[in-house]
Amino acid sequence: MADPTNSEIAAAFDELGDLYELDGAIVHRVVAYRNAAKVTRDASVSVAQLTRAGRVTELPGIGATLETKLVALVESGDIPQAVRLRAKFPAGLLEMTRLPGLGPKRARRLYEELGIDSLQALETAARQQRIRDLRGFGARAEENFLAAIARATADADARGGGSGRFVLDRALAIAEPLLELLRAHPASHRVELAGSARRWADSVKDLDIIATADDPRALAEALTGSDLVESIAGLGDNGARVRTHNGMGVDLKVVAPDQFGNVLQHFSGSKEHNVALREAAVKAGLHVSEYGILDDATGETLRCATEEEVYAKLGYAYIPPELRENRGELQAARLEGGAGLPHLITVEDLKGDLHSHTVASDGRDEIEAMAEAAQALGYEYLAITDHSASHGFGDDVSPAQLEEQIERIHAANLAFDGIELLAGSEVNILPDGSLDYPDELLQRLDWVIASVHSSFSLGEREMTERVIAAIEHPWVDAIGHLTGRKIEARPPYALDVARIFEAAARTGTMIEINAAPDRRDLNDVHARAAAQAGVTILVDSDAHRTRTLAASRRYGIATARRAWLTAEQVANTRSWKDFAPLRKRARAS
């Protein structure tokens, strides 16, 4: 039997947590399962393999009991406790608890006292007004259940089974004009984005904006009056809540200047970061909330105008929002002067781009236009890497066409001063791990990036072998968009990334963080693990037109920052003189 993947194990933990919750377990036990699911999902090594090696308790949040359950899952394919509880509670009951406003306690009473075991049964009972007779429930509860069911159904239809989250670039396309509007308003003082958008997460559910103002009501009305707003859900002296035309919720909170830091910190999250922050504070007799920091010793609440003050009062250096995921940033910021925090890479550190397309394949612009755009960004080098011979959609480049393209790029390189144009290719990794150009053609190029563009559904072992074969190829300098995921649209393919990082580090093959906002692949967790494994990292735009050469950079850099990367850890922050010898082909000759 194949080992369960990390996401399958995480799903099993989530399910068991839900079942235990229905079974009336104490909340901390349920939280332990949800935490273990998250840790497993984020792990860059195979948790099944770690279990077989007897080392799985090295993961934070996995102890002896969960290890026993993991062993059962890996060896028999299931967890005995889950089998038992599935028999006790119908599947529809779990679905009922996912309805907003209905939790495990009340769902279980509906089941035991009225026999309601599905959303369907709940809807029927509510219509028949049978729920109001239950102690603790009323007519209002029936209305709310019916409304929640209707909303859940409508939402599911509207997004065709999606999650209702927005990829970050779409969210920022709303957030940035709104921030500009609010900052330009005469009543406003401070206006900052909070929430997961401020942490540069892959996708966001809604937008949170925190502000201070002379006239809070006037600022709230400025938001509700924006062209972007479709409907107003709330408007008052403390802010406003609106929905934009593309269905995104935006929440503006106007707060007192002396607690702006507390509120901004609180609403920037993440939840995991804040919980860990508060737990650590309690041990020092401090209680943190959005309103301030209550000191047990003095009984007084400290309000902070800035986030810097919040972190300083709690004994930390300032923590950049991208790091606030409870992945070790609190411990690192605790050291003297925050010495454990990395000096994070910025967009300005980039000196070149190693992945771009032109009209030769599926790009929109010519070589010269791409070169000019790269020069405008201050780049010293740009690799033109059009698709290869087997690429579909009529975007394939035959070996003969590539020969011509090499001539064109080299001619353009002579015509441009101050920028090195590399004749390259984004070559397809075929299902058997071979490449779709002959070796002698690959050898003549200045740069080769290899990517998977077909047969996404191979098993983990086959897919891993496929990519490692490319990594071990002498003329492959780098691997493109390693996992193939499209954020909110397509899951990553099955890969053993730990083995791949080992092979890449061993062979000196670079791996890119593809900066396209719907890819960001490597993701933050993988990029951090890759760097720790000794892999040389790139941040590439994968631009298909001049505009995205510039526009995608900040998403790739955001992922690098969320991976704790410094400029030194990203190869294309180096000058051309220092980058050129890092290429595998340069080291081979």
Added chain:
DNA sequence: GCCGTTTTCGGCCCGACTGTTTTCAGTCG
């Protein structure tokens, strides 16, 4: 169920809102 610069046992964040209640449990973020 996890975990240890107050603990190997007894802790394990904080506050708002809701609905059904006369003081609070459940749910959510």
